[in-house]
Amino acid sequence: MEMVATLFKKLLEGATRDELVAAGFGGYYANHETCPFYLDGSGSPWTATYTQAKGEPIADLYNDLAGEQKARVTYENLIKLTDDPLVKDTLRWLREREIVHFQRFGEALRLVEEYTANKKFY
Structure with a gap:
C-alpha cells in the first residue's frame, strides 16, 4: 500500500x-x-477491519492467499487504466511481488498442513 x-x-x-x-x-x-x-x-x-485474521494458521494462510490474489488483480486493473509507461512498470513490479507472496504463502500452507497431519507423540 x-x-x-x-x-x-x-x-x-x-x-x-x-x-x-x-x-x-x-x-x-x-x-x-x-x-x-x-x-x-x-x-x-x-x-483494520479489512484484516480477517482468525488465529488459526490454516484459515489465516488461505485468507493471505486470497488477499495476494486480490492485490494482483487490482494491480492488473490499474495497469489497464494508465498509459504512462513508468507507472505501468511500477505496477507490474508490484503485481509480480504479489505473485511471489502468493507462492510463499502457498509453501507455508503446505508446511503447516504437513505438520498438522503428522501424528504427535508425547
Missing part, C-alpha cells in the same frame, strides 16, 4: 488546484492535500 500511495503522491506533484478539481480530486485535496491517504476504489478509507 505504501508504494501505491507514494506513486499517487508523485503523480500529483506539481498539479495545480484547478487541475486537481478538474480531475475530480477537489474533495480529496481539501481533506488531505496530496498526502497519501488509503482509500478503496469507492473512496472509503482503509481500516
Whole structure:
C-alpha cells in the first residue's frame, strides 16, 4: 500500500488546484492535500477491519492467499487504466511481488498442513 500511495503522491506533484478539481480530486485535496491517504476504489478509507485474521494458521494462510490474489488483480486493473509507461512498470513490479507472496504463502500452507497431519507423540 505504501508504494501505491507514494506513486499517487508523485503523480500529483506539481498539479495545480484547478487541475486537481478538474480531475475530480477537489474533495480529496481539501481533506488531505496530496498526502497519501488509503482509500478503496469507492473512496472509503482503509481500516483494520479489512484484516480477517482468525488465529488459526490454516484459515489465516488461505485468507493471505486470497488477499495476494486480490492485490494482483487490482494491480492488473490499474495497469489497464494508465498509459504512462513508468507507472505501468511500477505496477507490474508490484503485481509480480504479489505473485511471489502468493507462492510463499502457498509453501507455508503446505508446511503447516504437513505438520498438522503428522501424528504427535508425547
